[in-house]
Structures are given as C-alpha cells and as structure tokens.
Amino acid sequence: MGTVWRARDTALHREVALKEVRPPDPALAEYDPEGARALRTRVLREARALARIAHPHVVTIHHIVDGGEDTYPWLVMELVTGGSLQDRLDRGPLAPAEAATLGRGVLAGLRAAHAVGIQHRDIKPANVLLRPDGRPVLTDFGIAAMHGATALTAAGSIIGTPDYMAPERVSGEEGGPSADLWSLAMMLYVAVEGHHPLRRANTLATLAAVLGEDVPPPRNAGALTRILTDVLVRDPAARPDAETLDRLLAAAETPVPAPAAPAAPAAPTSYPLAPPIPSAPPAPSPAPRKRRGAVYAGAVVAAALSGVLVWSQLPDGDDDGRRDTKGANGAPSSGTPSTSASPSGSTSASPSSSTDAPGGGSGITIGIKFDQPGLGWKNPDGTYSGFDVDVATYVARALGHDLADITWKEARSATRESLLAGGDVDFVVATYTVSDERKRRVDFAGPYLVAHQDVLLRATDTAVTRPADLNGKKVCSVVGSTSALGVRTFAPQAQLTEYDSYARCVGDLASGAVDAVTTDDSLLAGYAAQDRFKGTFRLAGFRTTDEPYGIGLPKGSPLTARVRSALGQMLVDGSWKAAVEKNLPLLRPDTPPLQ
Structure with missing residues (x-):
C-alpha cells in the first residue's frame, strides 16, 4: 500500500525508506471525506503497528511526519535494499x-x-x-x-x-x-x-x-x-x-546433500536469495564506483529519486550495483557496494582499456538481463545462461577474452544507457532494441536478432490461427507495455489482462486462467523453454512488429567494429543458429541483417 522512496535523513545522515500513501485522486477528500479519513487512519495504524514490533524480520519504523487532520502522513522506515x-x-x-x-x-x-x-x-x-x-x-x-x-x-x-x-x-x-x-x-x-x-x-x-x-x-x-x-x-x-x-x-530447511558437493562453506552473496555455493577466497575489492542519483533536500529526509522502491506497484529491487558477479561459474563478489573491478582490472572506468591484453590478462564487463529465461538468466547455482549470454560470450572470446575474464553485470531496461555512459560495462547484450533515438546516445552492433511481437498459446489450442481470432479471448501482457497497446490494434475485442510480470502471465496461461500471452517472440520462446513448460506452449507466428536487438556500446567505442565483425563470424560458422536452437527452440528467426 503506497509508494516507497529511497531517501536520506539529513539530520542523522543515513539512508531510509520514505513511504507516501495518498489516494490516486487528489479530490478524494472533497467527494468522499469518509474514504479520505479511512486512508489516513490506515497509514497511522501501520505506523502504530510497526512501533509495537521490534524484530529483525519486521521492517523498522523510525519516524512519522504528520501535518495534521487533513493531510496524509509520511512514514520514515528502515531501508531494505534487496528488492521483494x-x-x-x-x-x-x-x-x-x-x-x-x-x-x-x-x-x-x-x-x-x-x-x-x-x-x-x-x-x-x-x-x-x-x-x-x-x-x-x-x-x-x-x-x-x-x-x-x-x-x-x-x-x-x-x-x-x-x-x-x-x-x-x-x-x-x-x-x-x-x-x-x-x-x-x-x-x-x-x-x-x-x-x-x-x-x-x-x-x-x-x-x-x-x-x-x-x-x-x-x-x-x-x-x-x-x-x-x-x-x-x-x-x-x-x-x-x-x-x-x-x-x-x-x-x-536442511537440503538433501548432493553426492559430489564440496564441503567448503558458502560465502556471503550480494545477490538476493542466491543459493549458497562454494567460493574461492575473495579478491581484493577495488575502490567503489561513484553512485549516481540526485538527492533532494526535505524537512526530515531528502528523497533520492534515482532509486524508487514501490511496494504495492512494481518493485524495482535495485541495490545500487551490488549485483556484479565475476567469472563463468558465477562466484559472487564481495558484499560491498559496486565491488566489481573496472574492465581493465584497475579503478579506471574506461571501457576501451579492457582489450589491452588478449584473454586471461584483463577483464571485460558485459551487461545482460538476469531475469529473462532463455535470453539472460541467472541460474540458482549462480551461473548464467541464455541466448544473449551465448552471444556475449562468443563476442568476448573474439575480442581475446577467456570465459573467466568476464564480469556479468545486471542491465535492466531502465539502466542500460546509464551503464554504458558511465563506463560501468564494455557492452550490453540485453534485448536492446535498436532505434534512431537510441543511436544518438549509444553505438550499436548488429542486430544480432530481429524479434517480433507474437502470441504464446497452449499447444492444444488450435482455434487461434490469425490475430483476429483473439477477439473475445483473455490475452495477458505486462502493465503499460507496448505489447499491451498492440493488442488493441490487432484484436480490439480481446479481454486484456495486465500483470506486473510476464512470468505471472505465462503461469496463468499454463493453468488456463488466460488464453494467450503477448510480447516479443524471443521472450515468449524463452519462457516456453523452461523445463516445467516444455511441450506446453506454441508460438502463433503472427509477427505483428519488428524489434531488432543490437549490442549496445558506449558512443564512440573503439570496440564497435570488432564486435560487428565477431557477430558476422558467429552467423557464418553456425554458432548463432546453434545458440538459437539451444536456448529458444520454439523460435524460427530469420538471419539478422548485420549493419
């Protein structure tokens, strides 16, 4: 209930969560004074409930900012940074x-x-x-x-x-x-x-x-x-x-021990809820990178708008760069903020320095998605898999890097360009659609895949053969997505169900709660390839849009031409086709037109 902002208490010099609860309609107090009073009462009730509980597994309330009877209080609480x-x-x-x-x-x-x-x-x-x-x-x-x-x-x-x-x-x-x-x-x-x-x-x-x-x-x-x-x-x-x-x-909570599991204790991980895995002694941590985000002064706290956490809406779950992980085996870095070394292995943020020495001598940092099955996915054992991961690995090797040289960094849709502009990654392979507007800010190599908006159906559903057949059916997509808007174009009478994640849509498709899921065919094929869904779904093959995915690089990067060359070689030697068939078996993509 409400929106929670990452904020800074300017008096005590600490990071806090600032919870704002107000009605969607500011005029609520005028046409529904009882509803406004009930909302205010709920906020106060939450504050009083939290004040009565002192426990490490219950969020701590620090303060309440209350302007009086006709206002909605703000709650100042402990900041929990690992997402939901x-x-x-x-x-x-x-x-x-x-x-x-x-x-x-x-x-x-x-x-x-x-x-x-x-x-x-x-x-x-x-x-x-x-x-x-x-x-x-x-x-x-x-x-x-x-x-x-x-x-x-x-x-x-x-x-x-x-x-x-x-x-x-x-x-x-x-x-x-x-x-x-x-x-x-x-x-x-x-x-x-x-x-x-x-x-x-x-x-x-x-x-x-x-x-x-x-x-x-x-x-x-x-x-x-x-x-x-x-x-x-x-x-x-x-x-x-x-x-x-x-x-x-x-x-x-004591798992059945695996027969060949090493006995070494698990190291603490900065990635939320990653299962414990044996780790090597931690490498020395370089100087932490500078955090980005403007801080706005306030009477009690200053809301840092760059880091918004939303409890009742879609939580961002970002924890300020603590998700960098090094190497092919996914061994976690230390738990301090921004622990991953720069591509050159020093504290420099220059991406171009990562290629000074071929393989083994220097590192390379690559941005990928961690939450897209079949494309960019962090496995329970801390390793990474998916088509984007295979493309990124092939390119890194073509640039002279061993698999162990790679540091994988989570690149959310909202952070891809800031990661490139700030020198936090050498390049990004993260379902990054090429557009003229984006080309003004970053360089692209590719496209390495041309995706299309499509529809995922149950394999037994043979009634849907053209987009118009979705009229009257329950079609699921993510709230506010362009795919949700697209449904209104090709099936205006469809019953649109919008959730906060495609994972929930696909789960409901499997259970029969919805009739179809729509987004890029590559994303749909990735979800369908998960073990629990194999053989359950089919792609309709409608291809209502074109979405060229490119590898994003910092503007003016000296690596751009070499990355393009690596992609060309991947297409020629069959590695590209093999990666598609392995990770996205439902997908039948055309060979992308490299530019």
Missing part, C-alpha cells in the same frame, strides 16, 4: 530448502506481531522484502488487525489480496493468527511451484476457488509437501500452530 520476494520469484521458483528458510524468517516476524496482538492479514510475496543476504523482512501493515482497535473493513467488503486470503476471511470472518499462517503457506507454495493453485481469471472466481476448492498437492515442494498440505486446509482449527509450523520448517 516477488522480484525474486519473477526470476524462477525457490528450492524447497531455500523456501523453508525464508518461511521461518517470515514466520518469526509474524510470531512477534501476534505476540503483541497484531495480525498482518496481507502476507504475499510483494510484502516480503529481502536484505542483500536474502533474509526476509515483513512489511506493509496497512490493513493489519490490532487487538482493541476499531475495524477498518466496511460491512460487506473484503480487504486484502484474494490470492493469499484464508478461506475464513473470504467468508467474512475476522480470522485469527492461523489466517496469517494460511497466507504464509500459500506464499511458500507459490515460491516452490512457480504458480498459484487457486488463482483464476478474475477476482470473484479466485475468491470462489479459495472458499470452495481444495488446494492441489504441490509437485515440487520436496520436504515442504506435507507441511503445505497440513496448513492449507479450510478449517483453521486443523492447521498446526505457529510453534509447530516453525519446528516443521526447521526440519525441512
């Missing part, structure tokens, strides 16, 4: 042991809240934040129920997230602590299975499923299977209590 659990799940499911450890952390925070008479009532992945080392932190107590406080729920209405509400709360009862345990168990179910078992095409259908359908047994939960089955029952009295649940989770 929803961010993490968008990259793929958790292993059962990892989910059990996370569940124990959230449960510990819940038990602390229950001990002071507070029920959270909105446990879901977006309301669990992660510290850089992966520890969970419970947040957003805006609809919490506090013992002795006046109820905020109006008669006949339901407050909460339908997908994660316990059946007793859906039926109109207030529920008790066991309702929070149901929500926690459902969150863990989603975390290990990769989909929600009761989510349906609309809210009413979802509420009906929660109220009347049994939760199907999980298939990938391992030691968590019995625990989830025991908690996700409609009778609150039949669920284990919090103490029993903690004991069961503790037994489940």
